[in-house]
Amino acid sequence: MSAAAPVVRRHDDADSLVGDVASALLDRLEAAQSRGEVPQVGLTGGTIAESLHRELARRASDSSVDWSRVVFWWGDERFVPADSPDRNARQAREALLDHVPVDPAHVHEVPASDEVATAEDAAEAYSAAMREHGAGFFEVLMLGIGPDGHCASLFPGHPVLEARDAIAVAVHDSPKPPPDRVTLTFEALQHARSVWFIASGEGKAEAVARALADEGSVTETPARGVRGDETVWWLDEDAASAL
Numbered sequence: 001m002s003a004a005a006p007v008v009r010r011h012d013d014a015d016s017l018v019g020d021v022a023s024a025l026l027d028r029l030e031a032a033q034s035r036g037e038v039p040q041v042g043l044t045g046g047t048i049a050e051s052l053h054r055e056l057a058r059r060a061s062d063s064s065v066d067w068s069r070v071v072f073w074w075g076d077e078r079f080v081p082a083d084s085p086d087r088n089a090r091q092a093r094e095a096l097l098d099h100v101p102v103d104p105a106h107v108h109e110v111p112a113s114d115e116v117a118t119a120e121d122a123a124e125a126y127s128a129a130m131r132e133h134g135a136g137f138f139e140v141l142m143l144g145i146g147p148d149g150h151c152a153s154l155f156p157g158h159p160v161l162e163a164r165d166a167i168a169v170a171v172h173d174s175p176k177p178p179p180d181r182v183t184l185t186f187e188a189l190q191h192a193r194s195v196w197f198i199a200s201g202e203g204k205a206e207a208v209a210r211a212l213a214d215e216g217s218v219t220e221t222p223a224r225g226v227r228g229d230e231t232v233w234w235l236d237e238d239a240a241s242a243l
């Protein structure tokens, strides 16, 4: 299926943005499960993602989502110890996954720096897990965007932007600390029925505008390089202010 043009959904503020995304995600999971599917969701790190996770936990009891039949992955992870507060997985567990009845076998974390020796080992193990347990596509892949236009841990001008025939790769010298990470590649991120970018705040406005401009460079603005069958930009007015 060819990638459709991105859809922009604007909201007055971060609270209404997070509420809408949470509602849409719960609806989407319920619909997938009503089709007999076990939806695969790609989570992301970052501040607006954490707000979303908390909102999902708040709404979970009012939804008919069977959390034991949702498979969770991460678009990227920091290569730090498993109990580090910098871990995207730890943040997601504290905000959401510890508060809903997930099946632990369906929560696939990237190996941590106290579990494997190198970020390359972690990327290889995560790629193998995705080959074995992934459905080959995400029902919804969620992404944040940095002020520099990065998404996941795909940073402007970084060599991993060129990675081909790979699912997850190691990132070193990340401009956003911590320096060592694991990220899904463009190829892997694009295997998604729907890619959802979520951005809040004036600080993202210029990057969002670059990402959505008719012309531009993926190397300079990696968020331009990820599109699903459907791509939705969930924005508050501050993040949309340069459109």
Ligand SMILES: O=C(O)[C@H](O)[C@@H](O)[C@H](O)[C@H](O)COP(=O)(O)O
Binding pocket: 044, 045, 046, 047, 048, 049, 076, 077, 078, 088, 143, 144, 145, 146, 150, 151, 152, 153, 176
């Ligand atoms: O591991 C990470 O750092 C995230 O995956 C990263 O891609 C994040 O989503 C953006 O940097 C936005 O983060 P904020 O929402 O905190 O600005």
